[in-house]
Amino acid sequence: MIKEQNVPLQAYNSFGIVAKAHTLVRVGSEDDVQQVLADPQLAGQPMFVLGGGSNIVITGDVKPVVVKVEVMGRRLVKETPRAWIVEAGAGENWHDIVAWTLHNGFPGLENLAMIPGTVGGSPVQNIGAYGVELQDRFDSLDAIDLTTGRAFTLDAAQCGFGYRDSVFKHPAAALGGLGLKDKALITRVRFCLPKPWKAVFGYADLERKMSENGISAPTAMQVFDWVCAIRTAKLPDPRVIGNAGSFFKNPTVSPEQCTDIIAREPNIVHYNMADGSVKLAAGWLIDACGWKGKSIGNAAVYERQALVLVNCGGATGGEVVTLAKAIQTSVYERFGIRLEPEPVVV
Numbered sequence: 001m002i003k004e005q006n007v008p009l010q011a012y013n014s015f016g017i018v019a020k021a022h023t024l025v026r027v028g029s030e031d032d033v034q035q036v037l038a039d040p041q042l043a044g045q046p047m048f049v050l051g052g053g054s055n056i057v058i059t060g061d062v063k064p065v066v067v068k069v070e071v072m073g074r075r076l077v078k079e080t081p082r083a084w085i086v087e088a089g090a091g092e093n094w095h096d097i098v099a100w101t102l103h104n105g106f107p108g109l110e111n112l113a114m115i116p117g118t119v120g121g122s123p124v125q126n127i128g129a130y131g132v133e134l135q136d137r138f139d140s141l142d143a144i145d146l147t148t149g150r151a152f153t154l155d156a157a158q159c160g161f162g163y164r165d166s167v168f169k170h171p172a173a174a175l176g177g178l179g180l181k182d183k184a185l186i187t188r189v190r191f192c193l194p195k196p197w198k199a200v201f202g203y204a205d206l207e208r209k210m211s212e213n214g215i216s217a218p219t220a221m222q223v224f225d226w227v228c229a230i231r232t233a234k235l236p237d238p239r240v241i242g243n244a245g246s247f248f249k250n251p252t253v254s255p256e257q258c259t260d261i262i263a264r265e266p267n268i269v270h271y272n273m274a275d276g277s278v279k280l281a282a283g284w285l286i287d288a289c290g291w292k293g294k295s296i297g298n299a300a301v302y303e304r305q306a307l308v309l310v311n312c313g314g315a316t317g318g319e320v321v322t323l324a325k326a327i328q329t330s331v332y333e334r335f336g337i338r339l340e341p342e343p344v345v346v
């Protein structure tokens with residue numbers, strides 16, 4: 001366990017916001033976590049678990065102890081006739097693990113290529129892209145209870161996955177005592193990659209790549225390359241322009257609400273969901289309100305994807321939050337829809 005004081009966090013959040021952690025500890029193993037919990041200066045203090053910092057907006061210096069998860073490791077746990085079970089340490093870079101699984105002959109994560117962040121963050125917000133969500137490839141995870149030091153394992157049902165949601169996003173009080181926000185530190189995640197592998201399509205951008213390339217039965221590596229190309233064209237690279245991916249969730253409405261909105265806005269982009277609800281493209285709603293390319297201070301709406309807020313250089317977390325609120329207000333005034341932010345405001 002490495003303990004540091006007054007640590008700059010700019011390099012540890014994908015928005016590139018300048019702020020400091022009063023105390024930051026790096027944990028590289030389960031033993032390190034136990035050492036933090038037994039440390040007389042740290043024990044009992046509020047803690048903030050930091051993964052890749054790709055889904056947070058920091059609005060000032062962070063007072064809780066920042067626990068930076070650097071647990072590494074990757075391995076094939078077992079291969080059965082039905083699946084490969086692969087495990088990765090929570091501190092591993094997400095995209096590196098996707099690439100590693102493919103190179104080692106364990107396909108299944110290719111649609112999730114290039115999502116910024118770490119393995120440990122992937123179940124927290126149930127990352128998803130191009131028709132696949134983490135919950136579709138999840139086996140189980142190991143975590144440590146930060147209040148008791150007890151290690152435990154959760155399966156998919158216990159993680160309470162939803163659209164960009166899990167038990168890790170809710171405080172205990174909100175889920176009848178089951179929420180784990182700020183209460184658990186994920187150390188390892190196991191993925192279940194089903195056999196035989198089958199490509200997941202149905203997403204317009206991917207279908208387009210198939211027809212452009214004249215390929216009807218692509219390999220997992222081809223899907224991986226296409227997803228990388230689509231993301232590179234649409235989304236800003238956080239190493240160049242600070243951002244946290246989609247800033248809002250795509251809202252769902254009832255079919256009646258949708259019919260009502262379509263009567264007023266015939267071009268609205270919407271998708272019918274299996275449960276009968278209708279999902280609206282938040283990017284379209286924001287775009288329709290004229291926000292693309294607009295800014296408040298040094299925070300702006302990305303000109304190629306209105307769902308992504310970016311740091312033009314030197315933005316504060318306050319500017320990002322002010323811009324987000326202004327967007328929410330104008331979308332509500334025009335469409336009567338409340339957009340819910342995806343990142344955690346720290």
Ligand code: EPU
Binds near residue numbers: 130282287305306
């Ligand atoms: N659109 C616009 N203007 C915009 C942006 C989008 O009109 O500025 C419309 C387009 O018509 C487009 C539709 O909205 O067809 C949907 O846009 P896109 O395909 O870019 O996907 P999204 O719904 O905006 C979601 C995820 C992304 C994920 C992509 C691909 C959420 C909040 N976002 O974006 O996830 O990569 O689908 O599956 O669900 C992330 O969570 O950080 C993220 C990048």
